Amino acid sequence: MKLNPLLVLAGLAITLITTQALAAEPETVYLSSLDLSPIVQGWGQPQADKAVTGKRMSIGSKTFERGLGTHTDSLIRVQLKGGSEKFMTSVGVDDAATSDHAAITFRVIGDGKTLWKSPGMKRGQAARKVEVDVKGVKTLLLLADSGGDVSFGHADWADAKFLVTGERPAIVGSPHEDAVILTPKPARTPRINGARIFGVHPGHPLLFTIPATGDRPMKFAVDHLPKGLSVDAQTGQIHGRLDQPGEYVVTFRAANQFGKAKRAFKIVCGETLALTPHMGWNSWYVWENHVTDQIMRAAADAMVSSGMMDHGYQYVNIDDCWSVKPGASDPTLGGEARDASGMVNANLRFSDMKALTDYIHAKGLKAGIYTSPGPTTCGGYVAAYQHEELDAQRFAEWGYDFLKYDWCSYGNLAKNPDRAGLQKPYRVMGDILRRQDRDMVLNLCQYGMGDVWEWGKEVGGHSWRTAGDLGGSFNGIPGALFRDGFDVYSKRGLHKYVGPGGWNDPDYLLLGYLSNWKGQTAPTPLTPNEQYSHVSLWCLVAAPLIFSGDITRLDDFTLSLLTNDEVIDVDQDPLGKPGCRVAIDGDLEVWAKDLEDGTKAVGLFNRGEDEATVTAKWADLGLKGKRIVRDLWRQKDLGKYEGEFKASVPRHGVVLVRVRAK
Numbered sequence: 001m002k003l004n005p006l007l008v009l010a011g012l013a014i015t016l017i018t019t020q021a022l023a024a025e026p027e028t029v030y031l032s033s034l035d036l037s038p039i040v041q042g043w044g045q046p047q048a049d050k051a052v053t054g055k056r057m058s059i060g061s062k063t064f065e066r067g068l069g070t071h072t073d074s075l076i077r078v079q080l081k082g083g084s085e086k087f088m089t090s091v092g093v094d095d096a097a098t099s100d101h102a103a104i105t106f107r108v109i110g111d112g113k114t115l116w117k118s119p120g121m122k123r124g125q126a127a128r129k130v131e132v133d134v135k136g137v138k139t140l141l142l143l144a145d146s147g148g149d150v151s152f153g154h155a156d157w158a159d160a161k162f163l164v165t166g167e168r169p170a171i172v173g174s175p176h177e178d179a180v181i182l183t184p185k186p187a188r189t190p191r192i193n194g195a196r197i198f199g200v201h202p203g204h205p206l207l208f209t210i211p212a213t214g215d216r217p218m219k220f221a222v223d224h225l226p227k228g229l230s231v232d233a234q235t236g237q238i239h240g241r242l243d244q245p246g247e248y249v250v251t252f253r254a255a256n257q258f259g260k261a262k263r264a265f266k267i268v269c270g271e272t273l274a275l276t277p278h279m280g281w282n283s284w285y286v287w288e289n290h291v292t293d294q295i296m297r298a299a300a301d302a303m304v305s306s307g308m309m310d311h312g313y314q315y316v317n318i319d320d321c322w323s324v325k326p327g328a329s330d331p332t333l334g335g336e337a338r339d340a341s342g343m344v345n346a347n348l349r350f351s352d353m354k355a356l357t358d359y360i361h362a363k364g365l366k367a368g369i370y371t372s373p374g375p376t377t378c379g380g381y382v383a384a385y386q387h388e389e390l391d392a393q394r395f396a397e398w399g400y401d402f403l404k405y406d407w408c409s410y411g412n413l414a415k416n417p418d419r420a421g422l423q424k425p426y427r428v429m430g431d432i433l434r435r436q437d438r439d440m441v442l443n444l445c446q447y448g449m450g451d452v453w454e455w456g457k458e459v460g461g462h463s464w465r466t467a468g469d470l471g472g473s474f475n476g477i478p479g480a481l482f483r484d485g486f487d488v489y490s491k492r493g494l495h496k497y498v499g500p501g502g503w504n505d506p507d508y509l510l511l512g513y514l515s516n517w518k519g520q521t522a523p524t525p526l527t528p529n530e531q532y533s534h535v536s537l538w539c540l541v542a543a544p545l546i547f548s549g550d551i552t553r554l555d556d557f558t559l560s561l562l563t564n565d566e567v568i569d570v571d572q573d574p575l576g577k578p579g580c581r582v583a584i585d586g587d588l589e590v591w592a593k594d595l596e597d598g599t600k601a602v603g604l605f606n607r608g609e610d611e612a613t614v615t616a617k618w619a620d621l622g623l624k625g626k627r628i629v630r631d632l633w634r635q636k637d638l639g640k641y642e643g644e645f646k647a648s649v650p651r652h653g654v655v656l657v658r659v660r661a662k
């Protein structure tokens, strides 16, 4: 066949035009088709083409076949590298959220600029359509927050898609940060650390070990130690008992071949324990239901060998899973739940509880245990219901110094309790513990119900959890930290109710290696800056400093976060006045805590996704004139400032300072 050259040329031209047109045609890429694993959210798992509940997505009674179901507070970081033209979605609260919740705000942020923001949205409201131009945008953030009340925050990004002309979008994790150690290494000369005040009941055995850094051997002494107490010059352990109520002002002394140190200290014999927030370690977030006697002994060993004890950490606490688990298939969790007289037994992983606390006490440390007022603990192990008196006696007999008292199965007995009903189990246990012949600190773990901070101390508690589990979902830790740690505190004015003898407990320090709830341990999902924020915030709000990562596997960075004495001094300040938020400007916040010597600890936080300058204004701090500002993590004076102090703060990071007159 003979081809007509004109027709061939025309045909070629048409083909070229259509291919060009096709090349310019953007491809539609659904958000839900991407790898969702880097998404960070407050509860559950992100779901492709379903709501977070796993059900079909539905907003304001309209169903959607495609989209991404998340849960507040969530952060989706999408790398676009300039390859997308448009982002389109319909946002709203999923109809399957079984209860009402705080309003959810959806935000779309492109390279640091807010491209779209919803008003607060509630369940039942129609979805809001979003269409934003993302031409040239490198990183797109999709955020859903519910400002402090995360329950039922079922946030849907329905029908979410990109029009892509270049590089395909990809969901990525938070940007890499180097773990930079700011805490200076402890000097070889002695320094006395930790609490400067300690409470004990009259007639009860006292144990307090002087925490001091510096080379060993070290010699300890205490001036004006009251009758009934003695100090071991080698270990710094103070033992004995005080019969007379009163305040005893003493001086601790420590000396080694490089020098000496002293520190004023007050022993208060009276009705109040826990004059400063507790410091220690708890087994839950790393060992959960694998905890054993050996693990607890190794933790006590590590508390000493890591040096944590020299910075004031005292308690070595077993959480759930030490008692018998009815119906467990694992024989080591079995045995007789109680003896003939009704006294509770440990399971077979704990051969001798008394020997265990002796082991812990011999190191100058204290021991803690856990149970629940219901028939079983949260993990399904035998708990204290109808055996409260016997169990407390048993804990005292075993030598425990601390009891964490959960709620869990008690909720099945006390349905919709009023405030008196919520208080009841804790009042019962508080009274019983006070009648034992040893001091036992009581930690209430009922997740903040009934505004526990208003009455926790009155029922005999020394600290109380203010919210649910901070580490309930491994990937949710960063979101939970920035929610519970910041919003719950500032919105509800929790700081107003607490002080020496009774502390708000926002849960443990989730640093180092933690259980990933899949049978393994993994490094904390918090970035280095988030970890600095975590510890700084806990110290500013005077929270118990209870580390719950693997204490036998501490890397230098984690240890540096746990052992900065100037930062710990903020937490352990004897005035015991928790700090609070004093200024907020979008994602930038200033928190301040009054300290006993008239100075202030100030945290400049950046909850935003990009580095920003945070300003602490003297007017917000109640200060005037020139002030000296000291960086507490670096332990370095920064200079004199008038009117305000500004600092550049990285994403999710903090600058923690102490502001003084001279």
Ligand code: GLA
Pocket (backbone or CB within 6 Å): 284, 319, 320, 377, 378, 379, 406, 445, 468, 469
């Ligand atoms: C609850 C508590 C946790 C932990 C577990 C143990 O979830 O909040 O801190 O004690 O129970 O099962």
